[in-house]
Amino acid sequence: MDQQPTIDYRLLVDNMTTAILLVDSNLNIFYLNSSCEALFDISLLRASGQPVINLLHAPNDTFNTHEALLNTLKSSQHYTRREATINVNFKDIHVDYTVSQLNTGKPYHPLLLIELNPIDRMLKISKEENFIQQHQVARQLIRGVAHEIKNPLGGIRGATQLLARSLNDPKYAEFTDIIINEVDRLRNLADTMLGSRQLPSYEDVNIHEPLERVRSLIVNQTKKKIKIIRDYDLSLPDVKADRDQLIQVMLNISVNAIQAITENKEFFVEHEPQLMLRTRIQRLVTINGVLNRSAVRIDIEDNGPGIPEDILESVFYPLVTGRAKGTGLGLSIAQNIMHQHNGMIECQSIPGKTVFSLYLPWESDHVAK
């Protein structure tokens, strides 16, 4: 008879989509698997030894989590909570979780096993798919309009130049100049609306390189008035990407942050403005409907007033702007570039903390949904 293959159980547990937490008899975290690290955005190293209650209990939850956990520890009766709220990075997440006792064979060292299933993930995926479709329709519409605007502009410009020449009178030159300047402005706008016509040219990119380029551009632009903090994970692998397009994405997002800071100086009475650039590995992330085992994440975070609430949901749509002089194209173009890279941009914003997270999958690490 064939021998049974040996299974590396640690590997198995780390590849499960269910988040798993092991808790010791003092209700401190003993172990969490990769899904759990991703769910709570915390590493095993940082989490172990911490009271589990810090992760599992949202401040406004009326359920007595501590007592329920102690009860299972004592009585070995398992329990399940549905649609419980946990708070991760200021954001409420809804999970179903089951707590049961793990029999370790040692009577005085019972462990609790907590299995968590986020229910928002499914919601988020369908919301994302909807969003991508709507975004594509909106972009096509915009491109169509931009194209139609651009078509007659060449003719108007040429005719105005002819007119200026045949009039040959400085009295009218002022008016023909206005027409030409406005036509040029409109053409530039239409070009931005059309977006880049070039397909990305992919190469191996260490994302810290474009990020540093953007940082130095911002330092120059802001004359060091905004503190820039770097928190890089230098062990990140290279990704296949178009370097120049990545710079454009990072720049569009950073410039928005700088504008939000400089145009709302009254917000900074008690704290100084700052921009944080952070890089991380993100495990198990669904991007455009594909579950990736790992992706590179770049956070661009500012402590400005936040995105106005009325445009928060639609901020990636073209022509959505909260600024008097904004065209509302920066984020739409950035999201488009990231989609071409099989990546995405996510955004969370409350006054004092706005984070744009860029995700780029590792090419070799795709797994089916």
Ligand SMILES: Nc1ncnc2c1ncn2[C@@H]1O[C@H](COP(=O)(O)OP(=O)(O)OP(=O)(O)O)[C@@H](O)[C@H]1O
């Ligand atoms: N970090 C941020 N803090 C506050 N508001 C932001 C931030 N980033 C974006 N926004 C809001 O989102 C809107 C849309 O941004 P987007 O870059 O798409 O367009 P825009 O900046 O208005 O115009 P442009 O086409 O010149 O970039 C902004 O007008 C602003 O109101």
Ligand SMILES: [Mg+2]
């Ligand atoms: Mg912008």
